[in-house]
Amino acid sequence: MVKIEDVVVPSKGTAKYFGITCLQISINKLSEATPTFYWSIASEDIVEEVARVGSTLLDGNLSMTTEEYSTWAADDSYIIDWALAKLGFTEIN
Numbered sequence: 001m002v003k004i005e006d007v008v009v010p011s012k013g014t015a016k017y018f019g020i021t022c023l024q025i026s027i028n029k030l031s032e033a034t035p036t037f038y039w040s041i042a043s044e045d046i047v048e049e050v051a052r053v054g055s056t057l058l059d060g061n062l063s064m065t066t067e068e069y070s071t072w073a074a075d076d077s078y079i080i081d082w083a084l085a086k087l088g089f090t091e092i093n
Contacts, residue, residue, distance in 0.1 A: 001017040001018060001019045001042065001053050002017065002018045002019070002080055002084075002091050003016060003017060003091065003092045004016060004017065004018045004041065004084070004089045004090060004091055004092060005089070005090040005091075005092055007041055007057075007058075007089060009041075009057040009058050012057045012058070013043045013055075013057055014043060014044075014057075015041035015042055015043055015057045015058065016042070016043065016044040017041065017042045017043075017044065017053045017054075018039065018040070018041050018042075018080075018083075018084065018089055018091070019039065019040050019041075019042070020037050020038070020039045020040075020062075020079060020080060020083050021037065021038045021039075022035050022036075022037055022079070023035075023036045023037060023038050023061070024036050032066040032069070033066075033069065034063055034064050034065065034066055034069055035063070035064050035069060036061055036062070036063045036064075037061065037062045037063070037064075037079070037083065038059065038060075038061055039059060039060060039061070039062055039083055039087065040056045040058065040059035041056070041057055041058050041059070041089070042054055042055060042056050042057060043055050043057055062083055062086060062087075064082070068082060
């Protein structure tokens with residue numbers, strides 16, 4: 001999970017973490033592959049004065065276009081940056 005600027009989810013809480021997982025990449029000789037991802041944002045729990053990822057407050061799926069997929073190289077941080085930009089979330093370094 002990546003730490004993000006606070007995202008207030010009405011009636012659920014404040015999200016502080018973002019995660020993303022690749023669900024599938026359909027491989028087919030006749031068409032170009034486009035991956036689908038599952039993303040989520042989660043709250044933060046403080047346990048014994050240590051911050052930890054809490055409950056999922058919001059989630060969904062994202063799919064890349066063939067153009068976006070073609071720029072994904074060996075560095076998976078591209079996916080995180082791409083998804084954060086698509087969803088309007090900001091990473092905290």
